[in-house]
Amino acid sequence: MVGRAGTARGRRAARTAALLVAAAAVALTASCTTGHDRGPRDDGRAPVKPPATSRTEPAKVPGSVLAVKIDNVPQARPQTGLDAADIVYVEQVEGGLSRLMAVYGTRLPEVVGPVRSARESDLELLRQFHEPTLAFSGAQGRLLPLIDRAELRAEPPGTASDAYFRGPDRPSPHNLFLHPDDVLPKAPGAEGLTTGFTFGAPPAGGTEAHSRTVRYPSAEFRFTWSQERGRWLVAMDGTDAVSTDGGPLAPATVVVQHVKIRPSAFHDSLGNNTPYTETVGSGTAEVLRGGKSYDVKWERPEASDGTRFTTKDGKPVDFADGQVWVVFTKA
Template identity: 30%
Template sequence: MRKLIIFLALFMLLFLGACSDDQEKNAEDSESKENAVTEKDQTNNKNTFPLTGVKTDQSVNNRITSVMINNHRKARPQSGLSKADIVFEILAEGRITRLMAMYQSELPDVAGPVRSAREYYFELANGYDSLYIYHGAANFVNDMIRNRGIEHLDGAHYDNDGHLFKRESFRKPPHNSYLQFGTVYEMAEQNGYDSTQTYEPLPFTTEEEAKNITGDPAANVKIDYSGKSLKYVVEYVYDEDNETYTRFSDGKKTVELNSEEPVTTDNIFIVETEHHVIDDAGRREIDITSGGDACLIQKGKIRHVQWENRDGRIIPVQDGRPVEFVRGKTWINIIPTDPGMSKSVTVSND
C-alpha cells in the first residue's frame, strides 16, 4: 500500500511538471505571437506624421493648422499646447513672447487664448503650407495677409459666434478668445481653402540613431527673453525616464488649463536672428530667412548648429546638411542676436 502511495505521488509530480512546462511553452508562444503582431503592426505603419516623424497607420493628410496663442501672464495656463506638434516662440511687443502652435498629428478640442497676427508668424505658417488662425491684427498686417494670399481664419470676423470662436467669461479681453477646433476644417472649406494636404516630413532620426546622439550635457536650459532684466525666462527641465523636456515660464510649469497636464517636448531648437522694432507700438521685424547660429537640444544633450530657411521651413543644419530631429514634439525658440545666444541662453547639467 505504501509503495502504491509513493507511486501515485511521483506520478502527480510528473503530471504537474508536464502541465507547468506546457503552460510556460504556451505563454512563450503567446508572447512570441504578440511580439510578432507588434512588429507586424509597426511594419504596417507606413505613414509618417510630417511634423513629428511618428509612424502611423492613420491617414496623415489633414492640413496643418497654425494658431496664434497668447502668452501674456494673464493668459496662462493656456489650452491645447500639449497637443501641438511644433510651437514657435517669438517676441511680440515688449519682452513677452507670443506662441504659434502648429497642429496636425493631434487636434485639441479647444486652443487658446488666441491673439493677433504678426508678419513673421504668418510667413512661417505659410512656409509650412498651413492654415493660419489668429484673432485681430493691425490694418496694415491684415492688408499684407490678404495681398500675399495667406489662407487664414480671423477671429475678429467670428468673434464670440460660439461656433468657431468663443469668448470665455473666466478671463477678460483680450485674453479670453478660444478657438473651437472641431469646426476649423469646416470653416476653412467654407472660405474656399483646402482642408487636406500632403507634406514632405521634416528630417528625423531613426530610433536607433536617437540613442547615439552626442553633445554636451543639457539637463536644464534657460532662455532669457528680458534683455538686461530677468522679467521673463523660459526653462526646460529634462526628464531622464521619459527622455523629454518639461517647459516652465517664469518659474511656473507650463500646463493645460483644465487637466493641468504638463507641456513637454522632445526637441528644443533655439534660433538666433536679427530683430528690429519698427513702430511706436513696439512691433518687430524679424529675419526668418537669412540663417545663422542655433543650438539643438535632444535626449539631454546640446549641439551647436546653424539654422536655415529651406522652402519656408526653419531647420537645423551642420556643414550644409540637415541635422535630424528626434521623433516627437518640437519647440522652436527664436531669440534676438542682441544680446545673442551667449547672454540669453544658459545650459547646465543640474
Template identity: 30%
Template sequence: MNKVAAINATDKKIIARNPKMARKKIFVVLFAIVFGSALGAAGYVAYKQYFKKESFESNLFFAKKTPKPTTTANPLDGTQAEQETANRHPLAVIIENHSQARPQIGLDKASIVYEAISEGGITRFMAIYGPKDAEKVGPVRSMRTFFLDWAAEYNAFLAHVGGNIDALDRIPREGSLDLDQFALDDKAYWRELEAGKAIEHTMYTNTVKLYEIAKSKGWDMNGDFTAFNFLDPKKFIVSSLPQSITIDFSSYSYKVNYQFDPINNNYPRTLSDSPHKDRSTGNQLSPVNIIIQSVNRKEGLTRINENSWTMETIGEGKAYVFYGGKKIDATWKKANLKDRTKFYDSQGEEIEFLPGQFWYEIVPPDVFDKIKIE
C-alpha cells in the same frame, strides 16, 4: 464455377426455401441504404452551416491574419498617428502668453510650437496642429508678420484674432489660407469672460471646427511641405546626464527653463520658475525637441502708425538644437519665404530629430548669447 457465382446460387436456394428470411434480408439492405443516404445528407448540411470558408480562416484551423497597421509616422513631428490624420493639412493658431492668459489650453496637442517676442518683451506662441485635435485652444491672439513667415513653410491654415495691419495686408497678397476670427466670428471662436481678466485674453477656438470650415472652403486637406528627417528612437542612446536650459526673453515673467528628463526622454518646461502646465489636463508641457534660433529683429511703425517688430527670418544664423539630453551647435538656413528652415551641424550635415513635439525658441542675438546651458 467462381466464388461469386457460387454465392449467388446459394442465395437463390435460400430464397426459394425460406421466403420470410429473404424479405427480412431485403428490408435490412434497404434500411441501410436509406439510413446511409440520410446520414450523408445531414453531414452535408452540417458542413455547409458550420464549416464555411470563413471558418477555415478562424483560429480553429489557422492562426489569425496579422491586421494591417492603422498608424503611420506623421511628417510634422515624426510620431505615429492615425492614417486618416497623419498627413492632415497643418493649422497654425496664434496663442497669447501674457501672465493673465496663463495657463493656456491646447498647447500639448500641437506638433510644433514657436515662441517669440511680440511687443513689450511679451512672448507669444504659434502652435502648429496636424494629427491631433484640441477641443479648446487659447487664448487666441492677433497675428504678426514673423509668424506668417514661419507659417508659410507649411502653407498652414491661419487661425488668429485680427493682427497688426502689416500682417493683415500680407495675408491676401500672399494667398494665405485665412481663418481669421474677424471673418468667422462664432462659427469657430467664442469668448469666456473672467473677472479680473482683460477681454483680449478670453478668446478660444476648436481645431475640429477650424478644419471643418477649411474643408467647406474647398481647401486641400492634405499637407504638402518639406518634412524633417527623423531618427529611429529604438536605436538612439539617451543621455543619462542632467541638462538645464534657461532663456531670459525679457522680464522674470518670461524666463523659460527646460530640465531634461532622461526617464521620459523629454524636457519639462517651466515659466517664471513654475511648471508650465496645460489648463485642461494639468500636465506639464514637455517637448522632445528644442530649437533655439537666433534671429535679428527690427522695430518700426506700420502704415497706420502701430508699433511693430519684423524679423529677418530669411537667410542664416546661429542655433542650438537639443534632444535626448544632447546639445548640438547648429546653423539655421532659410532660402525664401516658403522654404522650410533647415538646421545643420558643425560638419554641414542636416540635423535629424527624434519623433516628438518641437518647441522653437526664437530669440534676438543679445538674448541668444546669454542663454544658460548647464
C-alpha cells in the same frame, strides 16, 4: 461654452459640394477622352492601337496645417490645446513679451487658446506650409492688407465667428478660445508639416545639458530635461508650464534658434514697436534632445523653404519623435 452653429458646417458643406462637382467634371472629361482603336489604314493593314503609356500618379499636395496665435502673458496661462501641437514657435513681441504660434498637422484638439493677434513675422514663417490656415484674434489695421494678400487662409473671428467663444473664467482679451474643427475639418497628417525637420537617431557628440534658459526683455523660458519622462519640461517666467488639464508642457525636442530680430514698421496701441523676427537666412542654433545639447547650423534660403538643421560638417540633424518647440532668440 458657446455652441458651434451651422455657419461653419455650411462652409464645410459648400466646400464638399464644390469638390464633388469638380470630381464629377474630371470623371466626365476622362470618360470622353478614353483612347479607342483607330479605323482601317489606307494601306490596308490592320488598325493600329495607340501605344501603351505608363500612368504616373500626380504628386500629392500637402494638406493645410492649422496655425493658431496663442496668448502667453501670465493672465493667459494655463493654455488649452498647446500640448496637442506638433510645433510650438516662440517669438518676441512688443514690450519684450512673448507670444506663441502652435501648428497642428497630425491631430486637432477640441479647444485651443487663448487666441491672440497676428504679427508681420508670422506671414514669412508660415510660407513654408502649403496654404496654411491661420487662426488669430485680429491684427493692426495696416497689417490686415498684408494678411489678405498672404498665401494662407485667414480665419479670425470676423470670418469664422461660430468657431470662437469667450471663456468665463478669465478677463478679456485673455479669454478667447477656438474650436479648431470649425475652421479646419480635419488634420492634414504629417505630410502637411513641410518644415524641413527630420526625425531619427541623434547625431554623434553633443554635450550633457540638464537645462537651458532663454530670456527676452520681459519674458523667460526654461527647459529642464526629465529623464523619467524623456522630455524637456517647460517653465515660463519661473513657473512650470502646464495645460488646462494639468499635464506638463513637455516637448521631445527644443530648438534655440539664433535669428535677427529688428524693428518693424508697426507699433502697438501704446506706441511700442513690434519686433520683426527674420526666419529666412542662416545662422546658428542649439538642438536639445535626449538630455544633450547640439551646436548646429540652420538655413532657410527662401520663405517657401523649410529650415534645415545641420552639423558643422553638413550632416542633417534629426529631432526626437514628438513635439518640437522652436524658440527664436536674438543672434
